[in-house]
Amino acid sequence: MLDVCLAGTSGMVPLKDRWLTTLYASSDGHAVLIDSGEGTQVALAAAGCHVKRIDAICITHYHLDHIGGIAGLLLAMGNAGRTEPVDIIGPPGLVEVLKGLLIIAVPPFDVTCYQVVGSDEVICRAGKIEIRAFSADHVVPCLGYTLTLPRKPKFDPEKALENDIPIEAWSLLQKGDSVKIGDRIVDPSLVLGEERKGLKLLYSTDTRPTDTIVEMGKGADLMILEGEYGTTDKIDRAIKWGHMTFPEAAELAKRSGAKELWLTHFSQSMPDPEEYLENAAAIFPNTVIGYDGIRKTLAFED
Amino acid sequence: MLDVCLAGTSGMVPLKDRWLTTLYASSDGHAVLIDSGEGTQVALAAAGCHVKRIDAICITHYHLDHIGGIAGLLLAMGNAGRTEPVDIIGPPGLVEVLKGLLIIAVPPFDVTCYQVVGSDEVICRAGKIEIRAFSADHVVPCLGYTLTLPRKPKFDPEKALENDIPIEAWSLLQKGDSVKIGDRIVDPSLVLGEERKGLKLLYSTDTRPTDTIVEMGKGADLMILEGEYGTTDKIDRAIKWGHMTFPEAAELAKRSGAKELWLTHFSQSMPDPEEYLENAAAIFPNTVIGYDGIRKTLAFED
Numbered sequence: 001m002l003d004v005c006l007a008g009t010s011g012m013v014p015l016k017d018r019w020l021t022t023l024y025a026s027s028d029g030h031a032v033l034i035d036s037g038e039g040t041q042v043a044l045a046a047a048g049c050h051v052k053r054i055d056a057i058c059i060t061h062y063h064l065d066h067i068g069g070i071a072g073l074l075l076a077m078g079n080a081g082r083t084e085p086v087d088i089i090g091p092p093g094l095v096e097v098l099k100g101l102l103i104i105a106v107p108p109f110d111v112t113c114y115q116v117v118g119s120d121e122v123i124c125r126a127g128k129i130e131i132r133a134f135s136a137d138h139v140v141p142c143l144g145y146t147l148t149l150p151r152k153p154k155f156d157p158e159k160a161l162e163n164d165i166p167i168e169a170w171s172l173l174q175k176g177d178s179v180k181i182g183d184r185i186v187d188p189s190l191v192l193g194e195e196r197k198g199l200k201l202l203y204s205t206d207t208r209p210t211d212t213i214v215e216m217g218k219g220a221d222l223m224i225l226e227g228e229y230g231t232t233d234k235i236d237r238a239i240k241w242g243h244m245t246f247p248e249a250a251e252l253a254k255r256s257g258a259k260e261l262w263l264t265h266f267s268q269s270m271p272d273p274e275e276y277l278e279n280a281a282a283i284f285p286n287t288v289i290g291y292d293g294i295r296k297t298l299a300f301e302d
Numbered sequence: 303m304l305d306v307c308l309a310g311t312s313g314m315v316p317l318k319d320r321w322l323t324t325l326y327a328s329s330d331g332h333a334v335l336i337d338s339g340e341g342t343q344v345a346l347a348a349a350g351c352h353v354k355r356i357d358a359i360c361i362t363h364y365h366l367d368h369i370g371g372i373a374g375l376l377l378a379m380g381n382a383g384r385t386e387p388v389d390i391i392g393p394p395g396l397v398e399v400l401k402g403l404l405i406i407a408v409p410p411f412d413v414t415c416y417q418v419v420g421s422d423e424v425i426c427r428a429g430k431i432e433i434r435a436f437s438a439d440h441v442v443p444c445l446g447y448t449l450t451l452p453r454k455p456k457f458d459p460e461k462a463l464e465n466d467i468p469i470e471a472w473s474l475l476q477k478g479d480s481v482k483i484g485d486r487i488v489d490p491s492l493v494l495g496e497e498r499k500g501l502k503l504l505y506s507t508d509t510r511p512t513d514t515i516v517e518m519g520k521g522a523d524l525m526i527l528e529g530e531y532g533t534t535d536k537i538d539r540a541i542k543w544g545h546m547t548f549p550e551a552a553e554l555a556k557r558s559g560a561k562e563l564w565l566t567h568f569s570q571s572m573p574d575p576e577e578y579l580e581n582a583a584a585i586f587p588n589t590v591i592g593y594d595g596i597r598k599t600l601a602f603e604d
Contacts, residue, residue: 013381014341014374016348038374039316039341046318062406068374071366072316072340079315100405103398104364 002027002129002149002199004222005295007047008040009273011206011228011243011265012065019043019292020065021265023203023224025147026053030127032147033073034058034203040069041076047293052080055126058133059090060205061142062097070098071105078108085110087124089133091141092117118143118212134216136207138242144204146216151199151300152176153192160191199298202258205265208239209248217256221298224290225249227263230276246276250283264290304329304431304451304501306524307597309349310342311575313508313530313545313567314367321345321594322367323567325505325526327449328355332429334449335375336360336505342371343378349595354382357428360435361392362507363444364399372400373407380410387412389426391435393443394419420445420514436518438509440544446506448518453501453602454478455494462493501600504560507567510541511550519558523600526592527551529565532578548578552585566592 003026008019020037024044031053033044044051054077059067067090077086086109088094094115114123118135125131129147136142155174165186169179173191180186202217205226217223228243229235238245246263253261261284266273273289280287288294305328310321322339326346333355335346346353356379361369369392379388388409390396394417416425420437427433431449438444457476467488471481475493482488504519507528519525530545531537540547548565555563563586568575575591582589590596 013378014344016344038371039344042316042318042341064373064377064407067406069340072370075366076315097405100402103402104369105366 001300002147002201002298003295004201004298005047005049005293006224006262006264006290007043007049008037008292009264009266009290009294011226011267013268014039014065015268018266019046020069021205021226024049024054025129025201027129027149028127029053030055030129032056032058032126032129032131034145035060035066035205036070036073037065038068041073043292044073047295050080051077052082054082054086055084056087056089056124056131058131058143058145059088059094060136060144061091061138061140062093063140063206067097067101071101074102074107074111075105083109085112087112087114087126089114089116089123089131089143091115091143093141116143117141132216134212136204136213137210138206138208142207142242144202144207144213144216146220147201147203149199151196153194153196155191156193157191159193163190165191197301199300201298202256206243208242209244209252213252214255217252217258220256220258222260222262222296223253223256223258224262224264225252226265227273227280227289228265228267230270230273230279232279246280247283250280250287253284253287259286261287262290262294263287303602304449304503304600305597306503306600307349307351307595308526308564308566308592309345309351309594310339311566311568311592311594311596313528313569315570316341316367317570320568321348322371323507323528326351326356327431327503328352329431329451330429331355332357332431334358334360334428334431334433336447337362337368337507338372338375339367340370343375345594346375349597352382353379354384356384356388357386358389358391358426358433360433360445360447361390361396362438362446363393363440363442364395365442365508369399369403373403376404376409376413377407385411387414389414389416391416391418391425391433391445393417393445395443418445419443434518436514438506438515439512440508440510444509444544446504446509446515446518448522449503449505451501453498455496455498457493458495461495465492467493499603501602503600504558508545510544511546511554515554516557519554519560522558522560524562524564524598525555525558525560526564526566527554528567529575529582529591530567530569532572532575532581534581548582549585552582552589555586555589561588563589564592564596565589
């Protein structure tokens with residue numbers, strides 16, 4: 001299961017009733033955070049997200065509304081008792097940006113920086129959550145992320161018998177470990193059934209629509225995309241500033257075959273983004289307008 | 303008149319219902335801000351303080367809860383249309399700290415930095431508000447500030463007549479300008495009465511009690527002091543971390559002869575600091591427990 005909480009939903013400016021966009025996803029006591037603008041530590045506390053559990057912080061890009069709160073967050077994690085190392089992922093330039101922002105903040109744990117440009121490879125993991133990054137299309141270098149939780153294949157006793165595996169070895173093989181039986185090294189695949197669909201979440205702000213988002217989002221259980229502007233008449237601004245309209249985001253969710261779409265990163269010119277829901281839902285019906293603290297547990301199928 | 307607003311009152315940690323301590327004081331369209339922790343731009347917006355008017359930002363010290371929001375604040379000032387230069391004052395190290403924190407934020411106006419250790423001199427002005435700094439006693443170099451608004455002496459027509467000043471020159475002299483009459487340069491003092499008491503506000507967090515606070519606060523219309531801990535039984539923590547208890551702050555206000563005391567910078571261990579008011583009021587009756595958005599207009603006497 002993957003617990004997902006959008007603790008903030010504002011774009012560009014932190015407002016008194018809307019925190020800057022930030023995503024907290026956790027599974028089995030390990031959490032990933034995407035973006036940490038000014039006030040994110042407060043947004044997480046308000047939403048009941050445990051900062052101590054954050055193993056990895058993914059930064060989309062180096063605009064202040066996406067990383068301006070990282071020093072406060074890291075100190076808050078330390079105050080919460082975190083001592084284990086933390087991974088921080090972002091576009092090239094990460095180390096230099098952190099050196100600046102952390103000039104008067106020294107977290108009480110090690111930090112490993114991953115400066116990436118996007119690829120299909122897993123960059124790092126938080127528990128069993130796999131983190132991948134892809135290039136977005138913003139006015140500065142920017143990344144989108146997928147968080148996936150793989151699912152082990154089912155144990156297949158018939159296959160185990162066919163492959164002549166003694167019952168004593170079944171339990172270890174079922175867990176995914178190789179087992180030595182006599183002179184033979186037995187691979188778990190000899191007792192396991194077919195690959196099973198895991199869970200996939202795609203997150204992308206700030207960006208124009210791209211084919212990469214569609215590709216990376218194929219079969220996603222949840223897509224979380226920016227909806228800076230509710231209406232198509234703001235398209236010129238969206239293009240100029242590297243953002244999307246609700247219809248554009250909905251079109252991406254539709255093309256990717258995602259199960260559900262959450263919109264976030266709303267312009268302060270939209271006090272009530274819910275008013276524009278229909279502009280997205282007409283294209284992709286299972287659209288939800290994000291709000292601070294919205295949460296959902298994604299569960300494996302069947 | 304000096305309008306004073308304490309837009310935040312939390313110490314060390316920004317909370318969902320209490321912003322980090324920050325003071326906004328303005329007169330005649332010119333404002334001074336003291337401290338800018340994470341979220342201060344939101345606190346100011348919530349309290350209705352105009353960030354565009356901030357001519358000077360005074361930083362007490364370089365702990366994150368006092369300066370971590372400066373990048374966001376400067377950008378917010380720019381977004382509000384500010385183009386005039388801004389003065390920033392703080393202890394030595396200011397330039398280096400700002401270089402770090404502003405690594406991804408370039409405000410659209412010039413910034414002049416004043417690195418000071420405290421003295422009786424006016425460091426700079428916001429309109430007619432004079433800013434002075436003094437050394438506080440914290441675990442790192444730290445400044446307290448006084449904001450004073452001088453008051454012009456009254457025009458004294460009898461003195462003007464005695465000094466043989468023609469009526470045509472009265473108006474200019476009354477404004478404080480020197481005037482040339484024939485070969486004679488006439489000084490405004492020849493038509494003005496005695497010095498009149500202006501307004502004085504003293505602000506000091508984070509600090510242990512000091513004689514300097516008493517000295518600098520002599521005759522203050524308002525003292526704003528930290529009250530990290532409500533009760534004397536926290537004195538060991540107060541000494542260890544360079545903070546004050548309510549009774550200690552009240553004692554300083556009493557000794558300085560201030561008219562009124564506001565307490566602020568409350569520990570997160572005190573959800574309702576009002577509970578401990580009596581611990582200060584027993585020593586200095588005109589004590590007010592600060593809260594986010596508390597405001598007052600200080601007016602000249604009579």
